[in-house]
Every structure is written in C-alpha cells, then in structure tokens.
Amino acid sequence: MIDKQRMSEYVMDLIRIDSLSYKEKEVGLKLRKDMEELGGECFFDDAGKIVKGNIGNLLVKISGNKKDARPILLSAHMDTVVPGEGIKPQIEDGIIKSDGTTILGSDDKSGLAIITEVVRTIKEKNIQYGDIEIAFTICEEVGLLGARHIDISNFKSKYGIVFDSGSPTGFSASIITKCPSAEKLEFKVHGLEAHAGVCPERGMNAIKIASEAIANMKLGRIDAETTANIGIIEGGFAINIVPNFVHIKGEARSHSEDKLRAQIEHMRKCFHDAVSRYEITLEGKTYIATVEETIERSYDKMNISNESKVVKLINQAANNLGLSINTLASGGGCDANYFNKKGVECVNLGTGMKEIHTVNEYLVLEEFYQAADILLETIKLNAILDLSLH
Numbered sequence: 001m002i003d004k005q006r007m008s009e010y011v012m013d014l015i016r017i018d019s020l021s022y023k024e025k026e027v028g029l030k031l032r033k034d035m036e037e038l039g040g041e042c043f044f045d046d047a048g049k050i051v052k053g054n055i056g057n058l059l060v061k062i063s064g065n066k067k068d069a070r071p072i073l074l075s076a077h078m079d080t081v082v083p084g085e086g087i088k089p090q091i092e093d094g095i096i097k098s099d100g101t102t103i104l105g106s107d108d109k110s111g112l113a114i115i116t117e118v119v120r121t122i123k124e125k126n127i128q129y130g131d132i133e134i135a136f137t138i139c140e141e142v143g144l145l146g147a148r149h150i151d152i153s154n155f156k157s158k159y160g161i162v163f164d165s166g167s168p169t170g171f172s173a174s175i176i177t178k179c180p181s182a183e184k185l186e187f188k189v190h191g192l193e194a195h196a197g198v199c200p201e202r203g204m205n206a207i208k209i210a211s212e213a214i215a216n217m218k219l220g221r222i223d224a225e226t227t228a229n230i231g232i233i234e235g236g237f238a239i240n241i242v243p244n245f246v247h248i249k250g251e252a253r254s255h256s257e258d259k260l261r262a263q264i265e266h267m268r269k270c271f272h273d274a275v276s277r278y279e280i281t282l283e284g285k286t287y288i289a290t291v292e293e294t295i296e297r298s299y300d301k302m303n304i305s306n307e308s309k310v311v312k313l314i315n316q317a318a319n320n321l322g323l324s325i326n327t328l329a330s331g332g333g334c335d336a337n338y339f340n341k342k343g344v345e346c347v348n349l350g351t352g353m354k355e356i357h358t359v360n361e362y363l364v365l366e367e368f369y370q371a372a373d374i375l376l377e378t379i380k381l382n383a384i385l386d387l388s389l390h
C-alpha cells in the first residue's frame with residue numbers, strides 16, 4: 001500500500017541534505033514543510049537553544065480521524081555522524097549506499113522517511129487512525145541530547161516507536177526493548193613537569209601513570225550485560241618534557257545498575273592505585289601525583305516487557321503481514337531510553353540500515369519498505385478500540 005518509489009526518492013532527498021549534529025536546521029525545515037502539507041501541526045521546541053544547535057526538535061501533531069483511538073508517538077533523529085557532508089546516495093541492487101567517501105546517513109534518514117511515507121499513505125488512502133504525535137529529534141548521535149531535552153508534556157501518547165536500528169524482521173534483529181544504562185568517565189592525571197634530558201628524576205610522567213592505570217583495567221566486553229571503553233587520551237607538550245598532565249575519556253554501560261557501579265568503581269580504583277605509587281621530594285618539598293575524576297550519567301537503561309501494549313501491537317501487526325518479530329537487547333542507547341524515562345513506553349524498530357557510522361553504510365530497500373508496512377499496519381490496529389491490547 002505504501003509507495004515504494006516515492007519513499008526511496010524521499011529518503012535520497014533527505015540524505016542529500018547535510019545535517020550533522022547541531023546543524024539539523026535545513027532538514028528540519030524541509031520536514032516541517034512536508035508535514036504541514038500533510039495537515040500536521042508543527043513546531044520546534046527549545047532543545048536547540050539548550051544544546052546550542054541551529055534548530056530544536058521538530059514536534060508534529062497529526063489529528064486522527066478516529067477520535068476515540070489511542071495516540072501513538074513516532075520518532076526518528078534528524079542528525080547524522082561524520083563524515084556526513086555532501087553525501088551522494090546511489091541505488092544499486094536493492095540497496096542505497098554512498099559513493100564511499102562519506103557515511104550514507106540512512107541512520108536515521110530512513111526513520112524520517114518511513115514515518116513521513118506512512119503519514120502520506122494514511123492520508124491518501126482514507127485509513128482510520130488515531131492521533132499521531134511525531135518527534136523528529138536533534139543531536140541523537142552526540143548523547144541523545146534532543147530526546148533528553150524534549151518536553152514530552154506536549155504529547156499525550158503513552159507508547160510509541162522509535163525507528164533507529166538495523167532490521168525490522170528476521171533472525172538477528174527486530175524490535176529493541178532493552179538498552180543499557182551508560183556513564184561517561186573523565187580522568188585528569190596530574191604528574192610533575194621536568195626537563196626530560198637534564199633532570200627527568202625531578203618529574204612524574206603523567207602519561208606513564210595513566211598508562212599503568214589503563215593497563216590494569218578490564219575493558220571491552222566485561223560480561224553479557226556490561227561493556228567498558230577508554231576512547232580518548234590527550235596529553236603532553238613536547239618530547240623533551242616529562243608531561244605533567246594527561247586527560248582520559250571513556251565510558252561504561254550495563255543492563256544491570258549493580259554491574260555498572262562495580263565496573264566504574266574498578267576503573268576509578270585503577271587510577272587511584274596508579275597515582276598512589278608516585279611521589280617525589282625535591283628540596284624538602286613532597287609532590288604527589290593526583291587524579292581528578294568526573295563521572296556523569298549519559299542515559300538510563302530501558303527494559304520493556306514483551307507483554308507491553310506496544311510490543312503486542314507491533315507483533316500483531318507483523319503477524320497480520322505474515323512476518324515475525326523478535327525482541328532483543330541492544331548494547332547501545334537510543335532516543336527511546338529518554339522517552340521511556342519520561343513515561344512514554346517506546347521500543348526501537350529496525351529500518352534496514354546497515355554498517356552505520358562507517359563509509360560502508362547502506363540501506364536495504366526491502367527491509368526499509370517492510371518497516372513502513374509494519375508501521376502502517378500498527379497504526380491501523382491501534383485505531384481498533386476493541387483490540388484486547390487496550
């Protein structure tokens with residue numbers, strides 16, 4: 001029932017509009033224009049001002065023609081990662097890919113296009129539907145900032161779907177119902193500066209101290225539910241100076257709060273143990289190495305039951321189409337983490353995007369269309385009041 005040709009052309013149009021995080025204005029204005037033409041009531045919220053981007057989240061309300069049906073929230077993010085400027089999408093053998101010099105940006109232009117095409121279809125085909133509330137968010141890729149700052153009280157939906165993952169159906173993918181909690185960690189290790197050739201014994205090498213801490217640290221996959229990473233290390237001024245400072249940034253994630261706490265304590269302990277081994281006395285004065293730390297919650301985990309309304313609704317919709325859907329846990333966070341935290345039960349449905357955040361990213365058209373079919377069927381089902389789901 002959806003118009004595949006129109007949908008693939010539309011996603012290519014969106015992909016051609018640059019929209020790095022904090023710079024989503026142009027794509028936001030296009031979506032607003034298109035949504036207004038479809039009868040949507042649109043406005044940009046204040047999230048852009050809060051995060052210092054060039055536009056806020058685009059919030060859209062489409063009034064349903066079946067007034068007693070429950071409202072549903074649909075969401076996808078407008079921003080993309082780098083290298084993501086001047087993208088030249090091309091269709092080949094059932095996929096869309098870039099020219100190999102940039103990402104494709106199907107993460108998450110595919111989600112934007114699925115939602116837009118389904119709204120077009122329900123308007124054209126006179127389908128019965130309840131109110132549809134749409135959040136096209138900013139700055140997902142830099143810490144879910146748009147979803148973090150969205151004022152959800154603009155919406156009435158109690159459940160919804162974020163379109164921002166791999167495959168809508170099939171063995172390895174489907175709807176993500178569980179995402180971990182994540183913490184950002186920063187450590188600043190202070191040593192003591194000295195001339196590396198003349199008097200290295202008067203220094204304490206901050207790079208060496210930090211290296212000892214990191215070498216003793218459990219990183220990577222900690223267990224089935226927990227991961228940790230040191231991703232950035234910066235420090236030093238010159239090869240002939242014993243460095244007095246190094247700055248380290250990393251993260252830890254877990255589906256279990258206890259395991260997350262334990263991993264963070266372990267990472268902190270590695271730094272504290274390392275600095276505690278360094279102390280020197282010069283002209284009667286004692287210097288010790290120190291570490292400053294900042295630990296900040298990135299987002300809280302989400303964990304939606306397979307018995308929840310939204311999971312049952314999507315499952316039923318997929319079954320009606322002869323498809324089957326699995327629920328699964330992801331190691332990544334998404335905007336749905338924040339929507340859940342704000343009281344809207346949201347899962348993350350796949351769009352067909354593959355190898356995201358690389359120049360090899362591609363979109364599988366068949367899966368992309370399938371996600372739209374599932375959404376269309378979900379909206380139809382959602383309008384049927386006597387469904388046992390309500």
Ligand SMILES: [Zn+2]
Nearest residue numbers: 107108140164
């Ligand atoms: Zn994404």
